[in-house]
Amino acid sequence: MVVYLNGEFVPEAQARVSVFDRAFLYGDSLFETMRVCNGRIFRWNQHLDRFTRSVEALQFCNPVPPADLRRAARQLLEENAFTDGVLRLTLTRGVGPRGYSPRDARSPTLVMSLHEAPLTTDEAPRWRMITSSMRLVPADRLAAHKTGSKLFQIMARLEAEAAGADEALLLNTNGEVAEGAGGNVFWVRGPVIYTSPTAVGVLPGITRAVILEICAAHNFIVKKRLTKVEMVKTSEAMFLTNCARGIVEVAMLDDHPFPGNELVGRLRRLYTEVVHKECGLGVPTPMPATAS
Numbered sequence: 001m002v003v004y005l006n007g008e009f010v011p012e013a014q015a016r017v018s019v020f021d022r023a024f025l026y027g028d029s030l031f032e033t034m035r036v037c038n039g040r041i042f043r044w045n046q047h048l049d050r051f052t053r054s055v056e057a058l059q060f061c062n063p064v065p066p067a068d069l070r071r072a073a074r075q076l077l078e079e080n081a082f083t084d085g086v087l088r089l090t091l092t093r094g095v096g097p098r099g100y101s102p103r104d105a106r107s108p109t110l111v112m113s114l115h116e117a118p119l120t121t122d123e124a125p126r127w128r129m130i131t132s133s134m135r136l137v138p139a140d141r142l143a144a145h146k147t148g149s150k151l152f153q154i155m156a157r158l159e160a161e162a163a164g165a166d167e168a169l170l171l172n173t174n175g176e177v178a179e180g181a182g183g184n185v186f187w188v189r190g191p192v193i194y195t196s197p198t199a200v201g202v203l204p205g206i207t208r209a210v211i212l213e214i215c216a217a218h219n220f221i222v223k224k225r226l227t228k229v230e231m232v233k234t235s236e237a238m239f240l241t242n243c244a245r246g247i248v249e250v251a252m253l254d255d256h257p258f259p260g261n262e263l264v265g266r267l268r269r270l271y272t273e274v275v276h277k278e279c280g281l282g283v284p285t286p287m288p289a290t291a292s
Contacts, residue, residue, distance in 0.1 A: 004112035023092035029148030037279040054145040126251035127166035132156040136201040183242030184208040187235040197224040207241040237261035
C-alpha cells in the first residue's frame with residue numbers, strides 16, 4: 001500500500017514518523033475518516049470543512065492548501081488502484097521540545113492512508129451494545145473535533161468487548177445519552193426518529209448529518225432530545241452511524257432487546273442510494289429486511 005506523507009507518496013513500509021512527534025507523545029493530532037466508494041471520496045467537502053474548522057479552532061498548521069490536498073487524495077487512490085474502503089487523513093503538530101506547550105512545534109506531519117472497509121455480509125448487521133461506565137462532559141469544547149486523543153473511547157470499547165458486546169454507549173455526566181464509542185446514535189419510537197443534540201458532548205458526525213438530510217428530504221419526523229438511557233430502552237429500534245459502516249442497527253442494549261422498526265431498513269437503503277449516487281453508481285440492490 002502506498003501512503004501520502006508530507007507531500008510524498010511512499011510505500012507503507014517506508015512511511016516513518018518521528019518517535020518525538022507530538023501525536024505519538026501526547027495524541028496532539030486531528031484526523032478525518034472518509035468513505036471511499038467506486039474510487040470516489042464520499043462527502044469530501046463536508047469532511048474537509050470540519051477538518052478546517054478544527055485546524056483553526058485548535059491552532060494547528062495545515063501545510064497543504066485544500067485544493068492540493070484533494071488532488072493528493074485522488075492521486076493516492078490512483079496509486080493504489082483503490083476503489084472501496086476508507087481514507088484516513090491525519091495531521092499532527094509534528095516534532096517539538098518536550099512538554100505540553102506546542103509553541104516551538106513548527107513542522108506539522110500530514111498523512112493520508114487507505115484501509116479496507118469492514119467486512120460485510122448479505123444480511124444487515126445487528127450489534128449488541130452496553131452502557132459504558134465512562135462519562136462525557138456536556139458542552140466539552142473538544143467534542144466537536146476529531147482529535148487523536150481517544151483513550152476515553154478506547155477504554156469504553158474495551159469495556160464493551162470484555163462484556164461480549166460490539167460497541168459501548170456513552171452517557172454524559174448528567175446521565176444523558178450521548179453517542180457510541182465510534183459513532184452517533186439514533187433511536188426510533190413509532191414514526192419518530194430521535195438523536196442526541198450535539199450540546200450533550202457529541203461529535204457532529206458527517207454520516208449523522210447525511211441521515212438528517214435524508215430525513216428532511218423524505219419528511220421523516222426527527223427530534224433532537226436530551227434523553228436518559230432508560231427512555232431509549234422503551235424504543236422499538238436503535239442504530240449507530242459512522243463513516244466506515246454507514247448504519248448499524250442495535251439488536252440489544254445491555255440486557256434489553258429491540259424488536260425493530262421498519263424505518264431503520266428504509267433509512268439504510270436511502271443512505272446507500274445517496275452514497276452510490278454521489279459516487280457514480282446506480283441504485284443498489286435492496287438488502288434483505290431485518291426481523292422486526
